[in-house]
Amino acid sequence: MTLMDQIQENKKMDSRKNFADFYNTFNLDSLFSKPMADFILNGKRKAKNHQLVMSFLSKCITIYREHTKDYVHCSTSVHDLYENYNVTHEVGIIPERLQAATGREMAVVKRAINNNPKSINNQATNDVRDTLSYDLINSKYSVDNIFNNVIAYKELDRRLMRAQIGDGTNIKTIYDVSQKTGISIDVLEGLSQACRHKDDYLDVYQKLIELSIPYQLN
Numbered sequence: 001m002t003l004m005d006q007i008q009e010n011k012k013m014d015s016r017k018n019f020a021d022f023y024n025t026f027n028l029d030s031l032f033s034k035p036m037a038d039f040i041l042n043g044k045r046k047a048k049n050h051q052l053v054m055s056f057l058s059k060c061i062t063i064y065r066e067h068t069k070d071y072v073h074c075s076t077s078v079h080d081l082y083e084n085y086n087v088t089h090e091v092g093i094i095p096e097r098l099q100a101a102t103g104r105e106m107a108v109v110k111r112a113i114n115n116n117p118k119s120i121n122n123q124a125t126n127d128v129r130d131t132l133s134y135d136l137i138n139s140k141y142s143v144d145n146i147f148n149n150v151i152a153y154k155e156l157d158r159r160l161m162r163a164q165i166g167d168g169t170n171i172k173t174i175y176d177v178s179q180k181t182g183i184s185i186d187v188l189e190g191l192s193q194a195c196r197h198k199d200d201y202l203d204v205y206q207k208l209i210e211l212s213i214p215y216q217l218n
Helices: 003-011 019-025 035-041 049-067 079-089 096-101 107-113 123-135 148-166 174-181 185-189 200-210
Strands: none
Touching: 003 019, 003 035, 003 049, 003 107, 019 035, 019 049, 019 148, 035 049, 049 148, 079 123, 096 107, 107 123, 107 148, 107 174, 123 148, 148 174, 148 200, 174 185, 174 200
16 A cells, blocks of 8 residues: 555545645645655655655654544534534524535535535535534634634644644654643644634644744755
8 A cells, every 4th residue: 555545545534635635734845746745655756865755754644644533434414513503502503604614615515414415525514514513603703713714723733733743753742742832732632722712823823833843854
């Protein structure tokens, strides 16, 4: 199995996890072009310092796998999450608000909340599921809650993964990242908490960026 095959295994659980996302998550553009990364991951080309690079990419894949949830075998349907949201929140939700919150097309949002079989592990469906599961939607919009959405949430998760690989030589655990940044483990394990207020989000984002130091693969 090639490293690319290992990346694609994640896609079976969450269709948003793919080569392009992997490439962007770990800022691989700082090392090689996307076509070159494709060749290396598929075993069609050797990189300079090949063994070191392959070890680095394997570490990235390990982190990526740890951040991949199974959206195929979910115990609660998106429809039930949608119904439960309207029961438990003072301000209910309609498909139009979900469409605005996720940036996805209305047709696919409606398929998701109607449990259309074709929507299982669809990228838009998974965004809707995250939005409802982690309350990434606002009853009122303000400057303070501009990051309380699934797009910002996913970006913060990418920054955490990039921080975990650091200079590319060793993997940092969530505990390690917490120790180095002062961000609580609870927040790192539940990043939606940091999305509620822009100041919290920007603080966590900046601290993770500071751990995203240049790769040392020479």
